[in-house]
Amino acid sequence: MQTLPSPGESITCSGPHYDRAKEAKEFDETKAGVKGLIDSGMAKVPRLFIHPPQNLRDLSSDTEGSATDLKVPIIDMMGCQDSRLRRDVVDDLRRASETWGFFQIINHGIPVDVMDGVLEAVKQFHEQPEGVKGEWYSRDDARKFRYYSNGDLFLSKAATWKDTLLFDFPFGEPDREAVPLLFREPVFEYEKHVEKLKRSLSELLSEALGLDSGYLGDIECMDSKRIVSRYYPTCPQPELTLGTINHSDATYLTLLLQNHHGGLQVRHQDQWVDVSPVPGAILANIGDLMQLVSNDKFKSVEHRVLARKAGPRVSVACFLVPGETQMSKPYGPIKELLDEDNPPMYRETTFTEYFGFYLSSGNGLNGESVLPHFRVSEPK
Numbered sequence: 359m360q361t362l363p364s365p366g367e368s369i370t371c372s373g374p375h376y377d378r379a380k381e382a383k384e385f386d387e388t389k390a391g392v393k394g395l396i397d398s399g400m401a402k403v404p405r406l407f408i409h410p411p412q413n414l415r416d417l418s419s420d421t422e423g424s425a426t427d428l429k430v431p432i433i434d435m436m437g438c439q440d441s442r443l444r445r446d447v448v449d450d451l452r453r454a455s456e457t458w459g460f461f462q463i464i465n466h467g468i469p470v471d472v473m474d475g476v477l478e479a480v481k482q483f484h485e486q487p488e489g490v491k492g493e494w495y496s497r498d499d500a501r502k503f504r505y506y507s508n509g510d511l512f513l514s515k516a517a518t519w520k521d522t523l524l525f526d527f528p529f530g531e532p533d534r535e536a537v538p539l540l541f542r543e544p545v546f547e548y549e550k551h552v553e554k555l556k557r558s559l560s561e562l563l564s565e566a567l568g569l570d571s572g573y574l575g576d577i578e579c580m581d582s583k584r585i586v587s588r589y590y591p592t593c594p595q596p597e598l599t600l601g602t603i604n605h606s607d608a609t610y611l612t613l614l615l616q617n618h619h620g621g622l623q624v625r626h627q628d629q630w631v632d633v634s635p636v637p638g639a640i641l642a643n644i645g646d647l648m649q650l651v652s653n654d655k656f657k658s659v660e661h662r663v664l665a666r667k668a669g670p671r672v673s674v675a676c677f678l679v680p681g682e683t684q685m686s687k688p689y690g691p692i693k694e695l696l697d698e699d700n701p702p703m704y705r706e707t708t709f710t711e712y713f714g715f716y717l718s719s720g721n722g723l724n725g726e727s728v729l730p731h732f733r734v735s736e737p738k
């Protein structure tokens with residue numbers, strides 16, 4: 359459940375007569391999302407979505423993209439069961455996780471038609487008549503499936519240009535009845551393949567940390583999946599708003615499927631770098647909690663999604679976090695990675711504590727990472 363901000367907080371962007379909370383409530387009550395605004399012929403971005411200048415810095419124009427040749431590393435998992443090839447994959451993964459915190463994976467084993475099926479189902483859901491999709495619109499956290507626009511609509515300073523679908527898969531069998539018919543086949547099929555990929559990556563990342571391949575699996579830090587899909591409608595004034603504000607993820611690992619419309623950018627060497635869609639690839643990024651348990655070896659990196667005239671962009675993120683029974687289990691820097699020269703950089707925390715802090719205090723709202731609050735030693 360979301361709480362409304364106090365009246366003082368509701369006057370944010372511009373002018374004393376602007377009642378942000380009221381506009382947010384009215385928008386929420388349409389149950390039609392940002393797509394509904396576009397469908398109604400809205401040619402200007404409403405004030406609710408206009409971001410302050412500090413969020414809009416370095417927005418590249420709709421056509422130019424970022425002014426750099428830097429590219430997120432591509433990791434080819436082909437043959438990673440062969441011991442010699444596996445060593446190369448592990449080395450590539452280590453380098454990518456240490457430097458970029460992001461990598462595009464090819465030959466990951468998820469069939470292209472399964473990926474296309476889930477992207478198409480998400481698109482179809484949002485493109486249904488408003489009355490039909492509105493039935494699923496909800497801000498109730500207890501629901502295993504729900505449709506909403508911005509999760510932080512009543513907390514953020516400015517809303518973002520997207521609509522959202524959430525599928526919660528706690529440890530164990532997902533509940534097929536909880537999701538609309540349209541998704542049963544494609545999402546559950548995708549989930550099955552993602553589970554396999556997660557297991558392989560869990561082993562490869564354990565090895566990349568210099569640990570036994572079963573290490574990350576044994577500590578049960580990625581037993582739950584939250585699949586969150588975003589639909590980013592075309593935007594008439596992309597220079598005024600964002601699809602997703604800069605943030606890092608409160609996960610161990612995130613696996614992201616994106617359609618051919620770009621818009622995602624990652625922060626690397628003090629620049630925003632476009633993540634160009636690679637056909638058939640799955641994008642993976644290290645989350646804050648992986649940075650914490652790896653004691654800063656792997657990096658959780660800031661990223662954002664631009665609003666654009668082209669689109670709609672569709673993405674399907676799979677957030678890997680501890681299972682329901684591990685929500686209160688303390689996780690800290692992995693002991694095997696510590697010695698006299700490598701003291702723990704963070705205190706222990708639970709997923710519940712970390713995520714609660716993340717939601718309430720900042721990341722995704724103002725783009726500031728919450729990881730430093732858990733730091734006990736300064737980086738060298």
Ligand code: OGA
Nearest residue numbers: 588602607622663673675
């Ligand atoms: C996220 C995210 C990117 C996208 O949901 O954390 O970064 O392309 N999504 O939707």
Ligand code: NI
Nearest residue numbers: 605606607661
């Ligand atoms: Ni993210």
